Amino acid sequence: MQTIIISIGDELIGGASVDTNSAYLSARLAERGIVAVRHVTVGDDANRITQAIIGAAAEAELVIITGGLGPTLDDLTRRALADAMGVELIEDAHSAKRIKAFFDRIGRTMKPSNLTQAMIPAGAEAMDNDCGTAPGIAARLGRVDVFALPGPPNEMTEMFERQVAPRLGVAGALARRVLHAFGTGESDIGERIADLMARDANPKVGTTAKGGIISIRIVATGQTPADTDAAAENTANEIRHRLGELIFGQDEQTLASVVGDALKDCGMTLATAESCTGGMIGQMMTETPGASEYFLGGIVAYANSAKTATLNVPAEVIESHGAVSEQVADTMARGVREKFGADFALSVTGIAGPDGGSDDKPVGLVYIALSGPSSSKVHRHIFSGARDIIRRRAALTTINHLRLALTESEGRASKNKSHQPSS
């Protein structure tokens, strides 16, 4: 089965924003055996959108449109799709009700323009939007299925996964795993599993890299769910075996959620002392619901005076070694651990750039300290890239150090148990 994906918006065609929706949809559809043959992007121009829809429906059995469902005058997908279908737009009562309820819930007055979002081509079906106000549209154009989804990626993916994907057939059975790794580069991982990544292999294995996290996608296709599931699991296990502790989790897991689970398992708590990351580590640790079970909080000591005032880092230590030093990292971690009464503390101090570097201490130099019940350790890194890249990589690396330490002590605890004489 073939599909053509149309993305709509002046911000896309003008180059202000990069279209990520089409790639997402193509990848998810490919996993169901539906092959994208073309991506088309047009601006907020009703005629061009209509032409794109008609052209796509002449070639493919499935057409997916993203964007243009907002409430303003430049949102033209509803009109353009109705024109392509040769029908009128009519107000969908259910959608109108949901939009009114949305405004009631947030305590704002709804205006008439918001109700334009409830207009659906006659004969088409509205799809509820659980993340925003614009319903999607499920329609038929001759013998072709057409789905119109919102442009904002979080709204689009939620609606696609929950409402479009289940409506699509899957040719045979399909099983998927996504393993996540951190600690080396994509090409290194690619080399370690090169034989598994042949283009015509089944399961198909591919890698993507984002901010230092390497995601390894495994897709097995076959006749039955049992077959495909076993095949995907085999390949996943082989990859886990080869990559060892580089793999931190799979599917929805993040470095932070995995560390959270490990802390929960041993009933321990964490506090953080951040400088150049500004609060990013705390933000990452608290992304996961229920983080209050193990994450007590932290201190962002951005100014050097704050390091002294709030973390008891002696001013002389900063003066003699500099704010970005092993000594300051260590003192920050011990200080916040004591202040919060946490079992573990992580600290990070570094030079995020673009200014502040020197020959001695270049941009990207970061010290990370981990202070725990039995020991303290400081790690030194030099990250490269722009300010936001360095900050993000420092935050993830900090959390990863705790992950590795918890894994290691877990391993030692099991060994100790297995060495105990059977009673």
Add this chain to the structure above:
Amino acid sequence: MQTIIISIGDELIGGASVDTNSAYLSARLAERGIVAVRHVTVGDDANRITQAIIGAAAEAELVIITGGLGPTLDDLTRRALADAMGVELIEDAHSAKRIKAFFDRIGRTMKPSNLTQAMIPAGAEAMDNDCGTAPGIAARLGRVDVFALPGPPNEMTEMFERQVAPRLGVAGALARRVLHAFGTGESDIGERIADLMARDANPKVGTTAKGGIISIRIVATGQTPADTDAAAENTANEIRHRLGELIFGQDEQTLASVVGDALKDCGMTLATAESCTGGMIGQMMTETPGASEYFLGGIVAYANSAKTATLNVPAEVIESHGAVSEQVADTMARGVREKFGADFALSVTGIAGPDGGSDDKPVGLVYIALSGPSSSKVHRHIFSGARDIIRRRAALTTINHLRLALTESEGRASKNKSHQPSS
């Protein structure tokens, strides 16, 4: 002048990689008054590529192709372009020589397949690639200019800037502004500037929404830079006049960078006390280089015990009013202001969800306190959406409250100045 941009590659159409080249080219071409009307992505399929080129040349005066110029069997742009032109491929001696020299220089043996990259459609011109082996192609298809560029973004941008851009005329002039607003919804803004958003207006005005930030794009086309610049500025001023303090900045400015500038201007400092946002506000404030001039740091008091231990929020206050209350927000702000010795302090405490809500205090309830030299104020909000949406909206709203307070006191200071008798 109109252009259509074609990007080629299985990794694009299959969704493994996101196409960034088309957005880059569209933006750069727009600056020269050349408007992209469509982006098309196809896979490594000679027929589809040929069809895409022919279709594009029938509609636009300029066609730019990226990708498919590599040395392997799936690199088909040369053949597809020659087919579209109805000519043969012939080896370009100059390009062949450069490719051989490249392999000599890196000390590797060249294979015959590498020379396929020197094959150029008869009548077309090769463009030297200074970052890789594949020459680009400059060709004519009827009265249409066609440029084929390498796929890897660094090779593409270098060749475009150095060899394509200079060959393009500048068709008239184009001026752009992007204004950013926060504090109301996209539909509300759309209504306030509806008359400016007519589809055929010049300047063209469009809006996009992302995480509560509404961006208003203004694009003016005309004969001369002076004309278009004046037109864009006029429209921008009209929008600023109508939206008042809803507009916080333009172009690269963010809420955090604008607040940072305001703090710098009055030589004042800021500290933050965060609960549900986990550190996100600190992270946003420190995104901007040089933030240490005004941002001292903050405390993430995620656990209630931490609110008492680190911010001096009395345990009885948390017990009687709850952690998510006006009283706790106020005490957190005053506490961190004192601890850091900051001029201003912002605090936020709320229920990010999905759990933790009640009839009394629903998910999304957030109290934000601003404590300053002369006063303190607490704001109450109810945000809706998933956990990450609520946290992000809370963080931005918190920063926005400081922005509005600084703008207001700035206004009062000017008024006071203007009321002084001239001496």
